[in-house]
Amino acid sequence: MRVGARSWAGGVGLLALVPLLLAAGDAPQRALTPDPAAERELVNRINQTREREGLPRLKSDPLLAQAARAHSLEMARQRQVTHRLPQEPGLRPRVAATGLRFDFVGENVGRARDAALMHEDFLLSPGHRQNILQTRVNAVGVGAVRAGDDLFVTENFARVVPDYDSEDAEKLVARQVKELRKQTGLPPLERETLGPVREEACALAARDTVDASHQPAPRLRGALHTIAYSSADPERIPEQLRDEVARQRPLSFSVGACFARSPSYPAGAYWVVVVFYSPQK
Numbered sequence: 001m002r003v004g005a006r007s008w009a010g011g012v013g014l015l016a017l018v019p020l021l022l023a024a025g026d027a028p029q030r031a032l033t034p035d036p037a038a039e040r041e042l043v044n045r046i047n048q049t050r051e052r053e054g055l056p057r058l059k060s061d062p063l064l065a066q067a068a069r070a071h072s073l074e075m076a077r078q079r080q081v082t083h084r085l086p087q088e089p090g091l092r093p094r095v096a097a098t099g100l101r102f103d104f105v106g107e108n109v110g111r112a113r114d115a116a117l118m119h120e121d122f123l124l125s126p127g128h129r130q131n132i133l134q135t136r137v138n139a140v141g142v143g144a145v146r147a148g149d150d151l152f153v154t155e156n157f158a159r160v161v162p163d164y165d166s167e168d169a170e171k172l173v174a175r176q177v178k179e180l181r182k183q184t185g186l187p188p189l190e191r192e193t194l195g196p197v198r199e200e201a202c203a204l205a206a207r208d209t210v211d212a213s214h215q216p217a218p219r220l221r222g223a224l225h226t227i228a229y230s231s232a233d234p235e236r237i238p239e240q241l242r243d244e245v246a247r248q249r250p251l252s253f254s255v256g257a258c259f260a261r262s263p264s265y266p267a268g269a270y271w272v273v274v275v276f277y278s279p280q281k
Contacts, residue, residue, distance in 0.1 A: 031147075032073060032076045032077065032145055032146070032147050033145065033146045033147075034069060034073070034143075034144065034145055034146075035144040035145065035146045035151060036144075038114070038115040038144040038146070038151055038153075039065065039069075039142040039143065039144045041115040041116070042115050042118065042119060042142045042144065042153065042155065043058075043060050043140060043142050045115070045116070045119040046058065046119070046132055046140055046142075046155070049119075049123065049132055049133070050132070050133060053133055055133060055135065056138075058137060058138060058139055058140040058157070059138060059139045059140070059160075060139070060140060060141065060142075061100070061139040061140065061141050061158070061160060062141070063095075063098040063099060063100040063141065064095065064098075064100065064139055064140060064141020064156040064157075064158055065141035065142060065143060065156075066098050066141070066143075067094050067095045067097070067098050067100075067141065067143075067154075067156055068141045068142055068143030068154040068155065068156045069143030069144075069145065069154070070094070070143065071085075071088075071094065071109070071143060071154040072109075072143040072144060072145040072152045072153060072154045073143070073145050073152075074088060075109065075111075075145075075152045075154070076145045076146075076147040076150075076152040079147075081109055081110060081111050081152070082109065083107055083109055091105060091107050091156075092105055092266050092267065093266045095156060095158065095267065096261070096266035096267035096268070097266075100158070100160060100267065101160065101161050101162075101163055101232065101267055101268055102139075102158040102159055102160050102161060102232065102267050103159055103161055103231070103232030103233055103267075104136050104137060104158060104159040105156065105157065105158045105159075105267075106131045106134060106137070106156075106157045106158075107131070107154065107155065107156055107157070108122055108128045108131050108132070108153070108154070108155040108157075109153065109154050109155075110122060110128070110152075110153050111150050111151065111152050111153065112150075112151055112153070113149060113150070113151065114151060115144065115151065115153075118151060118153050122155070131155070131157050132155075132157075134157055136159050137157040137158055137159050138158075138159055138160055139157070139158050139159070139160045140155065140156065140157050140158075141155075141156045141158075142154070142155050142156075143156075161232050161233045162233075164234060164259070164270070165259075166198060166256075166257050166258055166259065169234040169257035169259070169270050169272070170198070170255045170256065170257045172234045172235055173234055173237070173255045173257065173272055173274065174191050174253075174255050176235070176237050177189060177191075177237075177241070177245055177253060177255070177274065178191070180237070180242055180245045180246070181245050181246075184245070184246050186246070186248060187251065189245070189250060189251065189252055189253050189276075190251065190252040190253075191252065191253060191254065191255070192252050192253065192254040192277065193254065194254045194256075194275075196256075197254045197255060197256030197273050197274075197275055198256035198257065198258060198273075199256065200228075200256055200273045201228070201256040201257055201258040201271045201272060201273040202256075202258035202260070202271070204228055204230075204258075204271045204273065205230075205258045205259075205260035205262065205269075205271040206260070208262040208263055208264050208265075210228045210229055210230050210271070211228075223275050223276070223277055223278075224249065224250055224276045224277060224278050225244060225250070225275075225276045226273060226274070226275050226276075227240050227241050227244060227273070227274045227276075228271070228272065228273045228274075229241070229271075229272055230264075230265065230269045230270065230271045230272070231269060231270055231272070232265065232267065232268070232269045232270070233270075234257060234270045234272065241274060244274075244276060247276075249278060250276035250277060250278065251277065251278070252276075252277045253274055253275060253276045253277065254274070254275050254277075255272065255273070255274050256272070256273045256274075256275075257270050257271070257272045257273075258270065258271045259271075
């Protein structure tokens with residue numbers, strides 16, 4: 001999430017947990033064949049391991065699996081076990097290219113004789129095991145490609161977020177603002193529906209920034225303060241917004257949200273602008 005205000009800009013980038021690489025070796029030139037049975041077995045073993053640790057099962061996501069299988073195929077072709085092959089995008093852009101919306105992604109890669117041995121090897125490696133038992137993720141996609149006696153495997157783990165349109169995202173933010181205000185015991189905040197606020201959010205998205213200092217504020221009488229932020233999940237509210245909601249002076253607010261993909265968010269994010277208004281509005 002990145003957050004900005006009229007005189008402030010900053011933020012925290014998304015995280016991607018990537019463990020150390022497994023050692024690569026030579027593999028004979030053999031026919032390359034996807035192995036759906038091995039993929040299903042690995043997903044089952046991942047979920048069985050999570051259940052033993054008291055963690056929820058992961059949903060098998062076809063878009064994650066699509067990205068994972070493509071990477072395994074390239075590893076098998078080039079006979080390398082690595083997270084990024086020459087001329088290949090990084091993990092986040094590869095997964096984002098499938099159209100999946102997510103705010104966290106991690107990856108395991110490896111090579112073994114079969115799925116059972118691959119899973120055992122991953123569990124013996126702290127970084128790979130941490131991905132399998134990651135509490136932030138809710139989905140997994142596995143790609144397995146057989147090249148002779150070798151099975152090249154990619155496991156992609158992600159926190160998949162819902163797909164909202166601008167209106168629904170704005171309603172989510174507004175609902176949380178009102179709920180937070182209710183918890184303070186202050187007079188309730190009324191929501192104003194004003195088009196220019198969404199336009200400002202889209203303008204920030206086009207610039208891939210939450211720094212609103214050079215962005216004209218909505219020319220609305222009584223505007224007190226504007227907070228802008230970006231997040232892959234509109235349900236995540238930054239502390240700056242919480243602080244403003246707890247102030248005595250505003251009596252109303254408006255919300256604008258705009259979804260866009262950018263260099264900072266290859267999987268896409270919502271740019272959100274919240275404007276607070278004075279009692280004289």
